[in-house]
Amino acid sequence: MKNKHYISLFLFITVILSLPLLVSGKDLRVMGSNRAEYWLFLENKPDSVLTDSNYREHFEDKLKLSAAYGDITLKGVFFIWDPSVFVGKKYGYLDYTALYQKNPVNITYGRYYATMGRGLCLNQYLDEDFRNDNSLLGVKGDIKFFNSTLTALSGRPRNLFFEQNIYKVKNDTVIADQIRGANLETNLIPKTKLAGRYVRINRKNDLTPQAFTELFGGNAGVNYGPFEAYLEYANLLGCVPVFGGRIKGKALYASGSLALSGLGLTVQYMDYDSIDVGGIGYRYNEPPNPIKSGIGVNRGNDEKGFGGSLVVSPFEFITGELNVNRLKTHNRTGQSTSLWRFGTTGVDEQILKIITHPNLQTEFTVSIDRLVKDSIELPVKRKTELKPYVDLSYDFGPFYVEGDYERDMISADTSDYYDQAVSFSIGKPEAFVLTLRYERRNRVPEWLVEKISSETQWPLAQLSLDLTNRHNLRIRVGAEKGGLVCMGGVCRWESPFKGIKIVLTSLF
């Protein structure tokens, strides 16, 4: 049993790579890619040194293959994760998808992703770079008619997430949940998009089969030259899992943008009240989050915020970017219904960035980020971060060099400390990039020792080698500090790392 996944992986690779030999190669298209990753690292203990009893291993491989024949495409993803000889717990899957595409109909059977509108009602998506894989197993069909598209789907969700060096299906106790839904989008009115949708979720821990959760809503969008406006509304009617009792929720999301050559402006406003459907660490819907650094408050449960982004490039050699974003809980005190009243828990973010190219060879970047987190990283009540950053790169032609410096000045309640990092890279086009990085912390507050570690220095070296156009090998040796890492409102605590990582990506 122990080697079952490896045997399956090797068989899978061998069979698929042999397919073109078995079927007439002219009609069959086989494509694929592979990402193999191996880590050897020390257990997270202070001052640990490598011995044969305190190191751990991590091996993962994700092989994606697709074979297309006429209007039918078959896709397979084989994933294996083998964490450590000492932990000994493995995880792996073989996902398959069959697609039939012939205008005006598309039918998908197997594993797929689905987002309706901006995700207020349903958002099962793959964020591969953040290792957040939210998929559905079932069937989905689209039909196009009169400038409109009708989508109907049914499937069981699987929300796989990587956290603290462990892959875990976050909804594994309720894997029998069932999602069904329909979405109708129409472009009948020129430059205008209208959509309506309904999603029904039956959960394993609902009290009775009749105690399901339903989400419904719609959106309207106008796209007129450089202007774009979008409004989405959703309602939730549901039952409290396990205990019973009714839940009502609602959500509003609006965005507007102006896009001119050399100028881009985006504004967003959101108000989410009990619209979240999911559990600890997972959601079946995921409304938009304006925070660029990805931090969320509670992913649709009680959030209100806005985002503003201005990108200006008055001349080709300079680009400036300003972001002002906020996401907080509601202010439940008093009866005020003001759009601009916020609660005390949440995030405020301001980013200013300037990129200049004084000549074709040089790029100079300077930025400053300010982030205020209130009751996000408990037990700290308020954490303020101010991050100045400078980066200079010069392209000599046969090779290029790049250096950067960043300082993260942190004030966490009564404790102040800072992290600073300097890195240097040298690279040769189509060949390699070698990066050396050194980061240190001036002191470690007690709460941080308990939460992460007492380490204060993180030296790191990375070599990225282009073996061919289709193969890249990355070797990283050294230490990474870990901490809270977020993307699109989804956060995880990343363990500190001391060891070696080898990553091979291939496209074939």
Added chain:
Amino acid sequence: MKKLVALLFVAVLMVHAAETEVVDAPDFSLQDVDGNPVILDSLLKDGPVFMSFWAIWCKQCIKELDALLPYYDEFNSLGVNLLALSVDKARSIPQVKPFAKSHRWKYVVVLDPDNIMRDLYNVQAMPSSFIINQDKKIVFVHQGYKPGDEKKIIDTMRELFGKGEEP
């Protein structure tokens, strides 16, 4: 050690499968940021296709597209359709068009929030670039970006689709 052996085995298999003969490009039908349909077969009637997968958060992707921009007119005049394929999720869609415009990109910016293209073309690393000739064959693939890598893409396109003038 067993895992390292497994990694090496996978590496050997993958490198063996490397530089395989050209394959047919998977069909796609998506929308650009203005809501216009972008269909591979229609594009190929006008000329070959270059497409690069990018996202707002991907620094190297933006650098690659910025670096290729001075060559846009040269390749556009040769009939090449140049696509910037955004894999940004639904939450980032409002920012894609303003971002591309503010960078003065002339590429057709296509949206793929549901990973349809990323899945079809089996993209594992960002950025990834593909060149598809008018026979619908993928004739060039490139993963990742570092300053200077654009020369390989430019040389390949000049070699495949005709010599243009230096910008």
